[in-house]
Amino acid sequence: MPAPSVEIQPFHGRSVCLFCGSSETVDPKYLQAAAAFGTGVAQNGWRLVYGGGGVGLMGASARAAHAAGGRVLGVMPAFLRSRERLFDEVETLVVGSMHERKQIMYDEADAFVVAPGGIGTLEEVIELLSWKRLDLHGKPVIFLDIDGFWQSLFRVMEDSVEAGMTPASFLQAWTVCRTVDETLEALRGMDKPSDMKHDHR
Secondary structure (H helix, E strand, O other), X not given: OOOOOOOOOOOOOOEEEEEOOOOOOOOHHHHHHHHHHHHHHHHOOOEEEEOOEOOHXXXXXXXXXXXXXXXXXXXXXHHHOOOOOEOOOOEEEEEOOHHHXXXXXXXXXXXXXXXXXXXXXXXXXXXXXXHHHOOOOOOOEEEEOHHHOOHHHHHHHHHXXXXXXXXXXXXXXXXXXXXXHHHHHHHHHOOOHHXXXXXXX
């Protein structure tokens, strides 16, 4: 699936894509964790790739990364500009569809972190894991599982394995971290060219 032709400023370091919620009616601990993650990404010299919004966990992470002097790439579908309040203080692409958004975020990332979020975050990570199941990519996928937020999803995956719908090996397709510090450490451990190589199939 080729990505759309867009102008993206060159970046020669590692890029970490964050999938997370855009709601602001959440427990402050989630917003604080998103901000801490954005700061950590910047401090490690990585670029944050995210959904382009200025609200919720998305906004918290992008603002923190930007404030810490990091590079940030946001990707926002035009129809969501008012709902997710475009954060235009950083490099932001406005695209035509959700599919374009996800494709660019995928192509621009070397690894993925999935923080707490709603149905949109769930849709993004399910597609990402589906691509991994089909051997379309081998990029690291890390769940930031704050207070067990993603445990119910993991149980669904385990049920699928038990029912014979999915091979047991698929349960190794992701890493689970329970804190921001653990997540950043896991990313540092994966920060090798052999692990982070792009796959444009």
